[in-house]
Amino acid sequence: MKLESSRLLLKPPSTEDADSIVAVASDWRVAETTLVPHPYAASDALTWIRNARDSWNEFGMGGFAIFTRHGQAFIGAIGLRPTGIPDHASTGYWFCPSVWGRGFATEALREVIRYGFDACKLARIEANHLIANPASGRVMEKVGMGHAIHVDLPERDGHGLVPGITRYIYPAEWEALKTAA
Numbered sequence: 001m002k003l004e005s006s007r008l009l010l011k012p013p014s015t016e017d018a019d020s021i022v023a024v025a026s027d028w029r030v031a032e033t034t035l036v037p038h039p040y041a042a043s044d045a046l047t048w049i050r051n052a053r054d055s056w057n058e059f060g061m062g063g064f065a066i067f068t069r070h071g072q073a074f075i076g077a078i079g080l081r082p083t084g085i086p087d088h089a090s091t092g093y094w095f096c097p098s099v100w101g102r103g104f105a106t107e108a109l110r111e112v113i114r115y116g117f118d119a120c121k122l123a124r125i126e127a128n129h130l131i132a133n134p135a136s137g138r139v140m141e142k143v144g145m146g147h148a149i150h151v152d153l154p155e156r157d158g159h160g161l162v163p164g165i166t167r168y169i170y171p172a173e174w175e176a177l178k179t180a181a
Ligand SMILES: CC(C)(COP(=O)(O)OP(=O)(O)OC[C@H]1O[C@@H](n2cnc3c(N)ncnc32)[C@H](O)[C@@H]1OP(=O)(O)O)[C@@H](O)C(=O)NCCC(=O)NCCS
Pocket: 029, 030, 031, 033, 034, 092, 093, 094, 095, 096, 099, 100, 101, 102, 103, 104, 105, 106, 107, 128, 129, 130, 133, 134, 135, 136, 138, 139, 142
């Protein structure tokens, strides 16, 4: 399973990617607004790769490692996982700080939503972000995740809750966006 956009290649991670994943995911700027472990060890990368593969095998969706098409550099990760509600899935992502602000998250998320609706026939795709992470909220808005509800999200130390937003989109809205494009 590979997804391609104009600048990106998304594919399930392999153990060969572990060093690159550690190099990016261990940056505190990546961990700060996510539940990515910190510090991030090689074993964390191997766990993520194994979980991604298990999810692909079981559900036909899972984690992607993201590479630039030209240069084949690893720049981040994105996932699509069942929520437990039939035909609902959630997505989450992180990118290397050196490439922030170039539209890569928006481009990758758009491809994952396309895959979720067109190939997996999902009935809803959602994502969470912290109130303190408006850049991620903006990425979700840009791809058309127009519904937003305030939620409490787990604090990254696991001891409390912090204010966040769940954003989501339905297939009919995705189709309308494609028609309008
Ligand atoms: C959030 C993150 C994924 C964004 O990635 P990115 O590749 O920089 O995103 P894009 O370039 O596609 O879009 C970012 C948008 O947010 C906007 N933005 C950036 N900082 C912002 C801020 N403080 N407030 C509001 N909008 C902001 C940008 O201007 C851009 O919108 P625009 O195209 O309308 O100008 C990236 O910063 C990241 O990996 N952060 C750490 C991990 C993380 O937080 N993951 C998401 C967890 S929910």
